Amino acid sequence: MATDTADPSTSEPPPTAxxxxxxxxxxxxxxNPIVGPLAVLALAILAFSLVNPRFLAAANLGxxxxxxxxxxxLALGQTLVILTAGIDLAVGAIAVFASMLMAGAxxxxxxxxPVALILGILAGTAMGAFNGWLVTVVRLPPFIVTLGxxxxxxxxxxxVSHGETIRGAxxxxxxxxxxxxxxxxxxxxxxxxxxxxxxxxxxxxYSLSSTAWGRHVYATGDxxxxxxLAGIRTGRVLLSVYLVAGVIYGIGAWVLxxxxxxxxxxxxxxxNLNSITAVVIGGTSLFGGRGLVVGTLVGxxxxxxxxxxxxxxxxxxxxxGTAIGLLVLVAVAVDQRIRKVKR
Amino acid sequence: MSEPILQLRGVSKSxxxxxxxxxxxxxxxxxxxxxxxxxxxxxxxxxxxxxAGIHPIDGGEIVFDGTPATLGSPxxxxxxGIEVVYQDLALADNLDIVQNMFLGRERGKPWLLDEADxxxxxxxxxxxxxxRTVTSVRTPVASLSGGQRQTVAIAKAVxxxxxxxxxxxxxxxxxxxxxxxVLDLVRRLAEQGIGVxxxxxxxxxxxxxxxxIATLYLGRMVAEVPTRDVxxxxxxxxxxxxxxxxxxxxxPEKVVQ
Ligand SMILES: Nc1ncnc2c1ncn2[C@@H]1O[C@H](COP(=O)(O)OP(=O)(O)OP(=O)(O)O)[C@@H](O)[C@H]1O
Ligand SMILES: [Mg+2]
Numbered sequence: 001m002a003t004d005t006a007d008p009s010t011s012e013p014p015p016t017a018x019x020x021x022x023x024x025x026x027x028x029x030x031x032n033p034i035v036g037p038l039a040v041l042a043l044a045i046l047a048f049s050l051v052n053p054r055f056l057a058a059a060n061l062g063x064x065x066x067x068x069x070x071x072x073x074l075a076l077g078q079t080l081v082i083l084t085a086g087i088d089l090a091v092g093a094i095a096v097f098a099s100m101l102m103a104g105a106x107x108x109x110x111x112x113x114p115v116a117l118i119l120g121i122l123a124g125t126a127m128g129a130f131n132g133w134l135v136t137v138v139r140l141p142p143f144i145v146t147l148g149x150x151x152x153x154x155x156x157x158x159x160v161s162h163g164e165t166i167r168g169a170x171x172x173x174x175x176x177x178x179x180x181x182x183x184x185x186x187x188x189x190x191x192x193x194x195x196x197x198x199x200x201x202x203x204x205x206y207s208l209s210s211t212a213w214g215r216h217v218y219a220t221g222d223x224x225x226x227x228x229l230a231g232i233r234t235g236r237v238l239l240s241v242y243l244v245a246g247v248i249y250g251i252g253a254w255v256l257x258x259x260x261x262x263x264x265x266x267x268x269x270x271x272n273l274n275s276i277t278a279v280v281i282g283g284t285s286l287f288g289g290r291g292l293v294v295g296t297l298v299g300x301x302x303x304x305x306x307x308x309x310x311x312x313x314x315x316x317x318x319x320x321g322t323a324i325g326l327l328v329l330v331a332v333a334v335d336q337r338i339r340k341v342k343r
Numbered sequence: 344m345s346e347p348i349l350q351l352r353g354v355s356k357s358x359x360x361x362x363x364x365x366x367x368x369x370x371x372x373x374x375x376x377x378x379x380x381x382x383x384x385x386x387x388x389x390x391x392x393x394x395a396g397i398h399p400i401d402g403g404e405i406v407f408d409g410t411p412a413t414l415g416s417p418x419x420x421x422x423x424g425i426e427v428v429y430q431d432l433a434l435a436d437n438l439d440i441v442q443n444m445f446l447g448r449e450r451g452k453p454w455l456l457d458e459a460d461x462x463x464x465x466x467x468x469x470x471x472x473x474x475r476t477v478t479s480v481r482t483p484v485a486s487l488s489g490g491q492r493q494t495v496a497i498a499k500a501v502x503x504x505x506x507x508x509x510x511x512x513x514x515x516x517x518x519x520x521x522x523x524x525v526l527d528l529v530r531r532l533a534e535q536g537i538g539v540x541x542x543x544x545x546x547x548x549x550x551x552x553x554x555x556i557a558t559l560y561l562g563r564m565v566a567e568v569p570t571r572d573v574x575x576x577x578x579x580x581x582x583x584x585x586x587x588x589x590x591x592x593x594x595p596e597k598v599v600q
Binding site: 229 | 395397416417418421427429433434435436437438442446447448449453454455456481482483485486
């Protein structure tokens with residue numbers, strides 16, 4: 001359409017709310033959701049290094065990164081789901097089940113390592129897609145869907161694995177290669193698992209910010225109806241998100257085996273809440289449509305830094321949970337405040 | 344009188360057992376403003392959503408440029424050049440102005456959006472609508488005032504090469520000055536040869552900008568008449584009672600075309 005040039009001086013400005021400092025901060029946090037989490041991370045690093053200088057030792061920082069890798073990977077998938085205003089309670093179950101399938105295929109069935117890994121990732125994808133199907137086609141709330149499939153996948157896992165751990169030595173080396181050190185700078189070692197995790201964050205950071213798919217993920221999570229009216233096929237978008245999350249959990253299963261140097265069916269219960277914690281502390285809104293995957297990486301690092309730092313400071317382990325819990329509450333409170341930027 | 348772009352012929356629509364639109368005819372002409380009026384619940388928004396491809400119609404047909412159109416999705420409607428400003432605006436709060444204006448029709452490659460291009464086009468359109476108080480087109484829509492949101496919703500509709508623009512109560516949230524702007528815009532769109540449908544409860548606005556007035560009464564099109572042929576009083580009667588003198592329900596055939 002021809003953009004005609006009406007004389008702008010004839011129109012009166014529409015009313016705008018006065019810009020107070022508080023409101024400016026709200027707007028800043030709304031436009032840059034990463035600012036808050038980064039500030040918290042920086043302060044935490046500063047504080048813990050003052051309490052115990054050993055915190056900043058290269059070897060210790062490498063350890064923090066390793067400890068964070070599995071949760072960060074799973075929390076990436078969780079971020080995608082939460083951005084669509086959903087929640088994934090089955091993340092731990094999917095990752096652990098996928099790792100048992102990988103290990104079982106390689107160890108018990110003698111499938112070649114790479115093939116076993118691909119089978120496990122496909123299984124993760126299928127489980128994610130199943131969640132997505134229940135959410136978009138059967139139209140059940142994500143909370144209920146993943147609460148249900150959490151039980152289903154954990155039970156199936158117990159049946160398939162007979163509750164037995166498969167040790168790394170019993171599998172081809174590639175199965176636990178994600179735990180091997182890729183390179184080190186002095187005493188600061190980085191595992192292949194951490195590299196994979198970081199690569200995934202780069203890929204999805206790009207996808208969410210610069211592709212049409214990413215834009216539609218945000219819009220769908222922000223306002224399903226508005227997205228639909230804009231011609232976005234919201235069902236497809238949601239399904240794709242759960243499916244892609246499944247792929248990430250499948251890859252996370254491999255990273256997990258590397259970290260444990262084994263595949264164990266008896267872990268993972270805490271992964272659900274820990275991944276949600278990382279996402280929330282990372283500044284992503286539980287109401288959907290706002291947040292960044294980088295925030296989740298920072299969120300996972302914050303959790304890792306707190307756990308490690310408090311330990312080094314000699315604080316009783318029960319206080320770690322308290323500190324993390326308080327962080328979650330603060331993050332959610334801030335999110336609520338930011339939402340009030342609205343008119 | 345210019346040629347019709349969009350015609351509804353005998354359109355019916357039910358939600359479950361409730362029939363909301365009965366056999367509705369409506370003609371939208373290029374370069375004309377058609378006001379669509381009717382009481383709350385008369386079916387105005389439903390009619391708009393049928394044209395927008397959101398609700399499939401149960402009976403009748405929608406003719407665009409003389410050929411029957413299949414409007415199965417919002418994308419179908421926008422492909423034809425039909426743009427809608429919805430009553431509830433339908434903006435995603437956390438997306439910024441540019442992202443909202445291009446939502447679902449982003450420019451660039453699907454795997455690499457052209458942000459600079461979209462930003463420039465958004466700025467140009469907003470400028471053409473005389474919007475100056477928006478400090479940045481990268482502001483999240485959530486932090487805009489009601490009037491600004493309304494303007495963004497309208498800018499989103501006029502950004503495209505549209506043939507028909509339907510505005511569902513676009514001035515409902517606006518103050519005097521902003522209403523003025525929107526009414527001027529409505530006229531300007533018509534002058535550019537676009538077929539405009541304006542839904543409004545404000546009779547003064549309707550009489551000011553509309554070339555024709557179409558009245559829905561309980562889901563029936565009871566009158567579609569040139570504005571100059573009716574008075575305020577008659578239109579109010581049509582809205583509230585479905586008839587006024589020889590207009591309306593008693594002799595519905597007479598007023599067509
Ligand atoms: N999705 C839906 N499902 C069921 N009923 C609906 C739906 N949408 C609208 N209706 C019903 O259709 C009727 C017409 O509604 P509509 O929104 O079209 O009225 P309207 O003329 O736009 O009213 P208003 O002036 O208040 O905006 C109402 O009785 C409403 O309850
Ligand atoms: Mg309405």
